Amino acid sequence: MSNQALFVLGGTGERGVCCPGLLTAPLDEGQAVELAKVFKALGDPVRLRLLSMIASRAGGEICVCDLTPAFDLSQPTISHHLKLLRQAGLIDCERRGTWVYYWLLPDMTDRLAGILTRPVGGPVPAPAEAPS
């Protein structure tokens, strides 16, 4: 299956090094639109559980037949959630015979982690003191 990942975030993919940094400078509108798609994909409990099951699987991949039984949801619903994770660039998959196998695309989670990491020496937000 084709990888529909959104390569939205630029940068080198190195861990902890990512641009644009959400915490370092104001995002422009285009960056925000693309990044919001990825966070929106994560903004659902079923998709988070699916992603955690895929990412933590020993061996690095998991059959959809091992994902579905964990949910009280139909196969098409699970497949829809998996499609949204795939379109966000968080996972990829491959059909082999009857089943589809999924794996994490760690570049994207690395980039999100980098985006959410505070810059060294950057602004240090702190609760403000009310003026007297």
Add this chain to the structure above:
Amino acid sequence: MSNQALFVLGGTGERGVCCPGLLTAPLDEGQAVELAKVFKALGDPVRLRLLSMIASRAGGEICVCDLTPAFDLSQPTISHHLKLLRQAGLIDCERRGTWVYYWLLPDMTDRLAGILTRPVGGPVPAPAEAPS
């Protein structure tokens, strides 16, 4: 104003140390529901731009009067987005006279960064080879 942060993620708040790890073990349903609320708050371009403006502000806080002009949106709409970020535990605020001032709550972004960071020595997902 009260801090309506959702303290959903447990852990110590140390950078890079966070539980539950999204990538280390399957999330349970309760963890996924709470974590999804935070990612959902980030899943909107206007909220991401607001958060980046707040987080990157030199001095660590910003007046709502400096946020609104960057958007072609009404003050109540901006306030609604800010409220959702605050309810997710990403920012907090304080009214001083006419204006409300906002600042980042870095514990939450640190926790999200930790959650999205791959464990050292954990599963190493890789695209699978199709069997011949």
